Amino acid sequence: MEISTSLICPCNKKLYKSEQCLKAHRKTQSHQFWEKTNEQKDISIKINKLEIENGHLRRLNILLMERIQALENK
Numbered sequence: 001m002e003i004s005t006s007l008i009c010p011c012n013k014k015l016y017k018s019e020q021c022l023k024a025h026r027k028t029q030s031h032q033f034w035e036k037t038n039e040q041k042d043i044s045i046k047i048n049k050l051e052i053e054n055g056h057l058r059r060l061n062i063l064l065m066e067r068i069q070a071l072e073n074k
């Protein structure tokens with residue numbers, strides 16, 4: 001018999017006997033907690049990326065302001 005990977009929950013890597021068992025597990029606190037932590041990880045990764053992008057844009061902005069000033073002073 002082939003083992004369906006869809007019956008494995010990523011939070012604990014456990015294989016569940018049926019779709020119903022997996023669904024029941026997804027309602028448990030341990031799984032819910034894992035889902036929330038996972039979401040928070042995703043969010044902090046996104047925040048980090050945005051902060052890096054923001055830093056690049058700030059530097060670009062300073063550079064452009066300097067160029068404008070240099071042109072105005074000519």
Ligand SMILES: [Zn+2]
Nearest residue numbers: 009011012031
């Ligand atoms: Zn789970």
